[in-house]
Amino acid sequence: MSTFNAPKGTYDLIPPESAKYLAVREAIAAPLRNSGYGYVETPGFENVELFARGVGESTDIVTKEMYAFETKGGDKLALRPEGTASVLRAALEANLHKTGNLPVKLWYSGSYYRYERPQKGRYRHFSQVGAEAIGAEDPALDAELIILADQAYRSLGLRTFRVLLNSLGDKECRPVYRAALQEFLRGLDLDEDTRRRIEINPLRVLDDKRESVQKQLTGVPLLRDYLCDACKAYHEEVRELITAAGVAFEDDPKLVRGLDYYTRTTFEFVHDGLGSQSAVGGGGRYDGLSEMIGGPALPSVGWALGVDRTVLALEAEGVDLDLPSPVSVFAVPLGADARRVLFAKVTELRKVGIAADFSYGDRGLKGAMKNANRSGARYTIVAGERDLADGVVQLKDMDSGEQTSIGVNEIVAELESRLG
DSSP: OOSOOOOTTOOOOOTTHHHHHHHHHHHHHHHHHTTTOEEOOOOSEEEHHHHIIIIITTSHIIIIIOOEEEOTTOOEEEEOSOSHHHHHHHHHHTTGGGSSOOSEEEEEEEEEEOOOOOBTTBOSEEEEEEEEEESOOOHHHHHHHHHHHHHHHHHHTOOSEEEEEEEOOOTTTHHHHHHHHHHHHTTSOOOHHHHHHHHHOGGGGGGOOOHHHHTTOTTOOOGGGTOOHHHHHHHHHHHHHHHHTTOOOEEOTTOOOSSTTOEEEEEEEEEGGGTTOOEEEEEEEOTTHHHHTTOOOOOEEEEEEEHHHHHHHHHHHTOOOOOOOSOSEEEEEOSHHHHHHHHHHHHHHHHTTOOEEEOOSOOOHHHHHHHHHHHTOSEEEEEOHHHHHTTEEEEEETTTOOEEEEEGGGHHHHHHHHHO
16 A cells, blocks of 8 residues: 555546546547647646736635645746636747737647535546637637537537537626626625625626525526627627537526636536536637736637546446557567567567557466456467477467467568558
8 A cells, every 4th residue: 555645636547547538638639630729738837916817816716726835936826727827828928929820729738726625526636628719809719619619529429418608798798787787686695705706706696506596596687688789799690600510509698607707608518417517618708818917909719628527427428438459469478589579579560550568577378368368459479489499479369369370570561461
């Protein structure tokens, strides 16, 4: 037993389960790479002010959940709780918006950190794949990202997720709605923390999951009734575009996001098989974020999809991913000469792109063949001193059990032919 365990609320990804997570990341990234999005990777920690300004000082993420610390040099940093602010900071720092090719389309994959009460589907360390399209105000861009996320989930075999859609308005119409919402909320029987939230960011009260709050929201003013003509037209075009692409969605007038920077289009992917943590991903438009963190006006839109929750959704639907075996060929040497010969052949196989492994540790035939079975290899190469004296090895098909003698110098060509 190890003296140490993974910190509370975190997890280790180890084989064979880790292969499922890699497959999910690849499935989410594939449609992005096919649509002009380039990969970006940012540090695991940033200046704490980046998140205070961008995510919002009044958000639970910043006030309660962010891992913030001061370095020996006096820098105030935070482990990144989300990806958008970091990616936009990186794009601005590299002046990607000045190349003249807008929008700047970026995707990323990584770990994020929030101090939360751990439960299934909610961890203190979690994995996301995200996408950001920076520098263009176009409903087709919002629709593109929703369609690409839908495509990614369907490519994995998910079928019972739902897309929720709403508009949060803009700087023209949201202040009028905010005032009407505050007036309504002030008349409710709410706790002190929630009352403070009414004054700072009242939209977030709509997202309060407590039944005691939700049952009082009957008749609450809805933002859709306050949208200006420009926001109505923008939202209607997003709806038309995703409908034409075959993406089913539900209008959710109470849908808000937990971050201050969202404007206009907001959406969430939910899966009802996950219990209280039903959101598997979400995002929206954030036209003012660049200015919040000191950059120029750059209207943008993006999303982040949770890898952990996507895996849970697959399990809830009983979807088994078709994962390739990590090894195609397993070599079993019997004797010192066979070790040298087969190790060289394994190296040759790897050079031509065939996944191959080797029986290490001078195991006997029985133990080595058990390892070959566990590896999932389609073929096993076995050679002893007598085989090598005849210039051959034994090639065993692990599916059929058929065994064939082939020349030592024919191993690579034969396996290339068989494995396609």
